[in-house]
Amino acid sequence: MQHQTEEHWDLIISPKNRLLDLQLREVWRYRDLLLLFVKRDFVAQYKQTILGPLWHFINPIFTTLTYMLIFGNIAKLSTDGTPQLVFYMSGITIWNFFSQTLTSTGNTFIANAGIFGKVYFPRLISPLSTVASRMIQFGIQLLLLLSFVVYFKSSGLLPHMQWFNLIYLPAVALAMGGYGLGLGIIISAFTTKYRDLNVLVGFSVNLLMYATPVIYPLSAVPERYKPYLTWNPLSPLIELFRYMCTGTGTFSAGSLAYSAGMMALILFLGLLQFNRVEKTFMDTV
Amino acid sequence: MSTVIKVENVSKQYRLGKVGTGTISHDLNRWWHRLRGKEDPYLKIGETNDRTQKGSTDYVWALQDINFEIEQGTAVGIIGRNGAGKSTLLKILSRTTAPTTGSVKLKGRVASLLEVGTGFHPELSGRENIYLNGAILGMTRREITRKFDEIVDFAGVERYVDTPVKRYSSGMYVRLAFAVAAHLESEILIVDEVLAVGDAEFQKKCLGKMSDVSKGEGRTVLFVSHNLGAVKQLCNSGIVLKNGSITFEGDAENAINQYLSQNKVEGLSSKYEKTVLENKDIELIFAEIKDKDTNNRSEFDIMEDIYIELMLSCNKIITNLYGYIAIKNNQEELFIESDTYDIPPNTLENLHLGNNKFIVKINSNTLPIGEYNFYISFASTHSDSFLVDVPKEILSFKVFDNSTKRGMRRKAKSSSLLQWTPIYVE
Numbered sequence: 001m002q003h004q005t006e007e008h009w010d011l012i013i014s015p016k017n018r019l020l021d022l023q024l025r026e027v028w029r030y031r032d033l034l035l036l037f038v039k040r041d042f043v044a045q046y047k048q049t050i051l052g053p054l055w056h057f058i059n060p061i062f063t064t065l066t067y068m069l070i071f072g073n074i075a076k077l078s079t080d081g082t083p084q085l086v087f088y089m090s091g092i093t094i095w096n097f098f099s100q101t102l103t104s105t106g107n108t109f110i111a112n113a114g115i116f117g118k119v120y121f122p123r124l125i126s127p128l129s130t131v132a133s134r135m136i137q138f139g140i141q142l143l144l145l146l147s148f149v150v151y152f153k154s155s156g157l158l159p160h161m162q163w164f165n166l167i168y169l170p171a172v173a174l175a176m177g178g179y180g181l182g183l184g185i186i187i188s189a190f191t192t193k194y195r196d197l198n199v200l201v202g203f204s205v206n207l208l209m210y211a212t213p214v215i216y217p218l219s220a221v222p223e224r225y226k227p228y229l230t231w232n233p234l235s236p237l238i239e240l241f242r243y244m245c246t247g248t249g250t251f252s253a254g255s256l257a258y259s260a261g262m263m264a265l266i267l268f269l270g271l272l273q274f275n276r277v278e279k280t281f282m283d284t285v
Numbered sequence: 286m287s288t289v290i291k292v293e294n295v296s297k298q299y300r301l302g303k304v305g306t307g308t309i310s311h312d313l314n315r316w317w318h319r320l321r322g323k324e325d326p327y328l329k330i331g332e333t334n335d336r337t338q339k340g341s342t343d344y345v346w347a348l349q350d351i352n353f354e355i356e357q358g359t360a361v362g363i364i365g366r367n368g369a370g371k372s373t374l375l376k377i378l379s380r381t382t383a384p385t386t387g388s389v390k391l392k393g394r395v396a397s398l399l400e401v402g403t404g405f406h407p408e409l410s411g412r413e414n415i416y417l418n419g420a421i422l423g424m425t426r427r428e429i430t431r432k433f434d435e436i437v438d439f440a441g442v443e444r445y446v447d448t449p450v451k452r453y454s455s456g457m458y459v460r461l462a463f464a465v466a467a468h469l470e471s472e473i474l475i476v477d478e479v480l481a482v483g484d485a486e487f488q489k490k491c492l493g494k495m496s497d498v499s500k501g502e503g504r505t506v507l508f509v510s511h512n513l514g515a516v517k518q519l520c521n522s523g524i525v526l527k528n529g530s531i532t533f534e535g536d537a538e539n540a541i542n543q544y545l546s547q548n549k550v551e552g553l554s555s556k557y558e559k560t561v562l563e564n565k566d567i568e569l570i571f572a573e574i575k576d577k578d579t580n581n582r583s584e585f586d587i588m589e590d591i592y593i594e595l596m597l598s599c600n601k602i603i604t605n606l607y608g609y610i611a612i613k614n615n616q617e618e619l620f621i622e623s624d625t626y627d628i629p630p631n632t633l634e635n636l637h638l639g640n641n642k643f644i645v646k647i648n649s650n651t652l653p654i655g656e657y658n659f660y661i662s663f664a665s666t667h668s669d670s671f672l673v674d675v676p677k678e679i680l681s682f683k684v685f686d687n688s689t690k691r692g693m694r695r696k697a698k699s700s701s702l703l704q705w706t707p708i709y710v711e
Binding site: 015 | 291299309312376377378379380381382383384385386387388389390391392393394395397399400403404406408409413416417420421422423425426449
């Protein structure tokens with residue numbers, strides 16, 4: 001007679017993941033890979049360029065100058081009484097962080113189909129490393145922004161700006177990163193089979209910027225439009241970020257709580273969706 | 286010995302054709318069934334995966350009810366023709382895709398080498414890529430550092446270790462990539478056809494490394510290859526797949542023999558006659574293997590010329606028509622490959638309407654001892670629409686050696702015989 005014993009298996013490959021089995025322990029085991037992906041993104045991006053990492057500064061500087069000219073001087077939009085340079089640059093820095101995180105994590109499955117098809121590692125490593133790369137880039141651009149803040153503050157042009165408000169910075173960065181990641185992985189999960197969403201995301205992120213107080217302050221929005229803008233959970237975060245840099249911004253504890261709650265919800269839904277498709281996306285991508 | 290891999294009732298279904306607007310209706314239907322707690326309606330259909338036959342549904346089973354167990358320390362060769370399901374099986378085992386039904390249970394870490402150099406970044410140096418690739422394959426940074434020198438040494442790229450890999454020769458690139466993978470510390474190693482790269486010396490080194498891994502270190506190796514020689518050398522057991530199912534499981538030698546016998550095309554002979562004409566523009570209606578006295582034969586001595594007589598029916602003049610012939614032995618090794626452009630003028634450009642007869646001669650002392658299949662097809666470089674016959678493998682014959690002293694012991698890949706001419710010196 002065969003002797004039956006309870007056998008221990010290290011790994012069981014089955015058709016589907018359990019709904020909430022995110023395998024975070026495995027993600028942790030592959031943390032070195034995450035770091036190496038981040039390093040690869042940085043090193044590879046500026047190989048064979050003369051200016052190298054200086055390009056991180058050039059993009060926000062020129063965008064800021066363009067916005068100052070068009071929105072500030074031609075369209076004469078309000079900047080809440082703060083210097084245009086700091087106003088636009090703060091908006092651009094935080095918005096770019098969000099939009100670039102969103103678009104590049106949204107591409108996870110399609111861009112990595114080659115690797116994903118040949119070797120297994122926790123798929124979540126890819127979008128997480130993207131977020132980490134973007135966060136470092138955000139940090140570099142933040143240095144540029146803060147150096148302007150220091151300059152304007154010492155010239156007395158930012159009277160309301162308080163240095164200790166900068167303690168909220170990590171929270172804002174995490175929340176924006178969370179939105180970028182959450183929305184990004186939802187998109188990536190849906191685009192493995194149907195690419196339509198990818199096309200939509202390309203221009204809707206641009207349009208979303210105009211529905212968020214990036215190039216104008218919330219305070220300058222006419223009363224009848226304000227309710228719509230406050231439904232946008234990104235608005236309070238942008239306003240808070242600008243408040244830290246310039247000392248003016250419109251937000252409340254309630255709106256921030258709403259924003260954080262929405263972020264958690266989107267991130268949760270994103271992880272759920274990502275977990276559902278990661279096993280078989282290779283068959284449809 | 287304990288079982289380290291247990292595959293239970295694994296099946297994998299694929300949907301053929303394009304992913305497009307048609308798929309969403311199936312997706313919605315599937316979702317509607319799931320919502321009501323019913324079974325996926327498309328799992329009930331689907332056909333055996335035979336790529337040569339046109340099926341009636343868009344769903345096929347790339348794998349169907351696969352069951353096997355592998356003990357620790359064995360090297361298992363998985364063989365089968367193209368499309369038999371080998372790669373799908375490896376993909377499931379290496380977790381790049383999930384099975385449609387069934388499960389796989391594994392003990393220990395799995396490293397899969399479905400392709401060498403996965404994730405290599407051309408702009409990064411050899412050193413950086415070793416770390417990156419190692420991490421992708423599941424090594425930690427510390428493990429890679431410990432093995433770094435060994436890897437560089439195995440690949441033989443010391444001088445270039447800080448050069449971007451885009452400057453590497455393709456051989457160096459592949460060597461480095463294999464070296465990283467070969468130094469993985471996993472209990473189970475899955476390898477797919479990677480040995481088809483690199484020069485002969487490096488291939489030998491790879492095989493040696495892999496047999497060290499299985500025999501010396503007691504690790505389990507799963508090896509998929511068309512190179513039956515490598516399978517024979519490396520593996521001690523084998524699994525033969527055909528159309529998504531296992532047809533044989535046992536020791537490597539028998540698996541290879543089973544695969545080879547399965548490979549023989551049924552009813553192939555020294556004579557071919559098309560019984561039902563399809564009225565194509567160009568059609569091969571008759572073919573026969575003959576000796577120099579025009580007798581139909583299927584066995585030839587190496588010293589004999591072999592003649593193949595072809596009768597082509599031409600219903601429409603096609604510009605730039607050419608013919609292609611390939612002669613393979615029963616181990617799928619290609620010995621002769623030739624088209625009608627090889628020896629100008631291309632005689633197929635001057636066909637006349639009606640029947641055209643050709644003789645193709647295979648010179649004596651060309652093919653070694655063995656069994657051969659004769660493959661023929663027609664095509665045109667002309668872009669307009671035309672309909673030509675593609676008969677494929679239609680004839681078979683044997684070559685033996687009864688005329689020399691060495692005779693059937695001759696092992697060479699050609700049957701050229703060399704003359705020793707004495708030169709008289711004072």
